[in-house]
Amino acid sequence: MRICTLFVIALLLVEASFPQQPVKDPVERARTAADLLLNGRYDELVAMFSPELKSAVSPEKLRSGLQPILQASGAIQKLLEPKVHALGSSSVVVLPVRFERSTWDFIITVNSAGDLAGLFARPSTDSSIPWVPPPYSRSDSFRTEEVTVGKGEWQLPGTLALPVGSGRAAALVLVHGSGPNDRDESIGPQKPFRDLAEGLASRGIAVLRYEKRTRYAAGRLATVKNFTVRDETVDDALAAVDLLRSRPEIDPARVFVLGHSLGGYLIPRIARREPKIAGLVVLAGAARPLEDLIVEQYQYQASLQGNPPAAQAQIEKVKADAQRVKALRDGASSSSDGMLFAGPPSYWLDLRGYDPANEARSLKQPMLILQGERDYQVTMTDFALWQGALKDRPDVKFRSFPALNHLFQSGEGKSTPVEYMAKPGHVSPEVIVEIATWIGKITG
Numbered sequence: 001m002r003i004c005t006l007f008v009i010a011l012l013l014v015e016a017s018f019p020q021q022p023v024k025d026p027v028e029r030a031r032t033a034a035d036l037l038l039n040g041r042y043d044e045l046v047a048m049f050s051p052e053l054k055s056a057v058s059p060e061k062l063r064s065g066l067q068p069i070l071q072a073s074g075a076i077q078k079l080l081e082p083k084v085h086a087l088g089s090s091s092v093v094v095l096p097v098r099f100e101r102s103t104w105d106f107i108i109t110v111n112s113a114g115d116l117a118g119l120f121a122r123p124s125t126d127s128s129i130p131w132v133p134p135p136y137s138r139s140d141s142f143r144t145e146e147v148t149v150g151k152g153e154w155q156l157p158g159t160l161a162l163p164v165g166s167g168r169a170a171a172l173v174l175v176h177g178s179g180p181n182d183r184d185e186s187i188g189p190q191k192p193f194r195d196l197a198e199g200l201a202s203r204g205i206a207v208l209r210y211e212k213r214t215r216y217a218a219g220r221l222a223t224v225k226n227f228t229v230r231d232e233t234v235d236d237a238l239a240a241v242d243l244l245r246s247r248p249e250i251d252p253a254r255v256f257v258l259g260h261s262l263g264g265y266l267i268p269r270i271a272r273r274e275p276k277i278a279g280l281v282v283l284a285g286a287a288r289p290l291e292d293l294i295v296e297q298y299q300y301q302a303s304l305q306g307n308p309p310a311a312q313a314q315i316e317k318v319k320a321d322a323q324r325v326k327a328l329r330d331g332a333s334s335s336s337d338g339m340l341f342a343g344p345p346s347y348w349l350d351l352r353g354y355d356p357a358n359e360a361r362s363l364k365q366p367m368l369i370l371q372g373e374r375d376y377q378v379t380m381t382d383f384a385l386w387q388g389a390l391k392d393r394p395d396v397k398f399r400s401f402p403a404l405n406h407l408f409q410s411g412e413g414k415s416t417p418v419e420y421m422a423k424p425g426h427v428s429p430e431v432i433v434e435i436a437t438w439i440g441k442i443t444g
Contacts, residue, residue, distance in 0.1 A: 026091035026110035027082050033116055034095050034106050037066065038076060050115035057119070060313060066121070073421065074100025090117055096124050102188050102421030120342075122179065124188065131184075131191050133198060134426035140164070142201035149210040150239040153220060158210030158240070159183055161201035162249050170254035170443050171206035171247075172281070172435075173240040175233060175270065177261030178290075180215035185260065188421035192260070192407045199432035205439055206250055208240050227343075228350035229266055237263075237270045241277060254278050254443045258435070259285060261378060261406070267367075268359040275364060279442050281435060282369045284378040284406055287357045287385035291322040291348070293378065294341055300376045304416055328352070357389035366395040368438045370431060372404030374415045397438060404428055 029048070036045040042059035049057065080096035080103075095106045102124075109118030133139070142163050149156045163169050174193050176185055184191035197207040213236055214221060224231055237257060245252035256279045259267040264285020271280055286293055298318045302311035325340050325348045332345035340348055360367065367390070371383035383400055390396045401408070405415040409425040 026093050026108075027084060029110045029114055029116070030082065030093035030095055030106075030108040031079075033108050033119070034079070034097065037062070037106065038070070038097070040067070045116075048116045049119075050111055050113070050117045053115075053117060053119070061317065070099075073102045073104065073418070076100075092118070101418060131189060131194065131424060134195055134429070136202060136429050136432055137195075137198035138202040139198075141204075142198070147208070147210075147243060149208070149243055150236055154213060154217060154236065154239075156210045156213060156216050156236060156239075157183070158208055159197070160244075160247075161197045161207045163201055163204045163206060165204070168251035168254075169204060169206045169249060170256065170278075170439055171208065171244045171250045172200060172256045172258055172439070173237060173244065174207060174209045175237045175240075175257060175259040175263030175266070176212045177263055177284075178232075180218060181212040182215055183209040183211050185209075187407070189424035190407055190409070190420055192409075192427050195427035196258070196432070196435075199427065199429070200436055203432070203436040205436060206244070206247075208244055210236070210240060212236070226346040228347055229262075229269070230350075232347075233263065233266055234269050234273065237266075238274055241274055251443075256281060256439060256442075258283060261286065262290075264378075265290070265356050268356045268363060269354075271363050271365055272359070277365055279439065280360075280363070280365050280367045281438075282367065282386065283408060283431075284371055284375055285356065285369065285382065285386065286378045287355075287382040287389075289326075289354075290351065291325040291341065295319055295322050296379075297377055301417070304414070357386045360386070361389055361393070366442055367393070367397070368435065369396065369398050370408070370434065371398075371400040372406060372408055373400050373402045374404060374411060375406040376415050377406045399434060401428065401430060404431070 033045055033048055040063070042062045045062065046054060046057065046059050076097060076099055078098045080098060083094040085092055090109050090111045093108045093110065095108065097104050097106060105122050105124045107118070107120040107122065108116060111117040142161050145160045145162065147158050147160045149158045174196060183193060185193040193209045197209050200207050214232055221227065221231065241255055241257065244250045244255045255277060257267065257270055257277050258281035259265070259270070260283040264282035265287070267280050267282050267285060271277055295315070295318050298315050302315055305311055321340055328345050328349055330349065332349065369383070369386050371380065373380055380400065387398055403410045403412070405411055405419060407420065407425070408427045408431045410428050411419055
């Protein structure tokens with residue numbers, strides 16, 4: 001299950017249902033599909049689709065969704081070694097492609113008939129540019145330990161950064177943005193959650209980060225009926241809180257939760273389920289309906305290209321899909337209403353009427369709300385909505401950073417998708433200091 005992203009660059013787009021028995025050579029089929037895609041032969045590529053995928057994705061939709069990213073990535077340098085795993089009765093091939101300025105994973109699902117039943121692209125976590133620790137990471141001040149978040153079928157691997165020293169530490173859970181994120185929230189060479197973990201652990205705060213369920217357990221999630229953000233995000237965040245409280249190195253009364261992007265949007269739902277969380281941090285948290293933000297993101301990216309006709313046609317399609325989300329009625333199902341922005345009707349119905357900023361007004365925990373002013377995915381409009389809803393709460397602190405983007409990295413001019421992929425960066429030290437100082441004041 002892939003939910004259209006606010007943090008991972010929204011590209012495309014659909015994963016269909018899977019027939020019986022895997023095809024014998026899915027890698028060869030995936031390589032053929034990738035060759036057609038990379039050479040712009042979209043009509044031939046669509047001819048390889050399953051009937052379900054053909055009904056959802058046209059050649060023009062492929063072209064308008066993929067061309068801006070491919071053009072921004074530069075010349076193709078190398079097709080890397082593919083990875084294959086079973087998903088029900090189909091085979092999923094992850095084919096990394098290294099470009100001049102970025103590396104992308106093309107995720108191609110091949111069914112038993114040899115048809116393409118799913119096509120998705122995401123920035124690769126296996127970047128050709130190695131991650132290096134930021135200057136504020138002091139490796140001698142903390143240690144890391146591999147842990148397991150959750151129980152039963154939804155156990156997720158994670159990493160706990162523990163400050164070196166005596167006494168029980170305050171601790172922070174990191175909750176991902178949308179999309180199939182790893183524990184570092186990797187996007188190309190960027191690893192913002194690792195930056196946060198090492199930076200805050202260097203300042204005496206334990207930090208837990210973990211693989212997101214939509215990445216680590218995507219196959220099992222595909223079988224979940226009535227899938228919602230509880231399955232995607234909320235339950236695992238609460239399991240992470242429970243894990244921290246069970247650790248002898250952690251003060252159970254000083255466990256905080258930080259949500260980025262979708263994670264920030266869902267902070268009120270997480271906090272309502274567990275009111276004993278000590279405090280809440282929102283980084284670039286959406287405050288408006290997600291379908292509206294998706295339209296806005298497409299419009300912004302089209303503006304970067306000079307609003308070509310193909311992009312305008314895609315925007316009209318995205319607007320129509322957003323209206324379909326708003327028109328959903330209780331009882332809508334995937335079979336009758338189809339997938340919307342790669343999510344089932346149950347996902348969108350669960351969020352109907354959800355207003356995170358207003359819901360946060362009734363929370364008892366102190367909050368820190370941070371925003372990058374160059375962020376085009378969650379914008380200052382959302383930040384203003386949080387401010388307006390919580391202006392009468394003296395225990396809520398707001399701060400925006402003029403130079404920072406959606407990953408809270410510094411830059412100049414308009415933020416673009418290429419900014420995430422072209423060169424390594426780090427979460428601004430200002431953000432590390434702001435969070436650490438705020439937690440220190442809350443915990444005394």
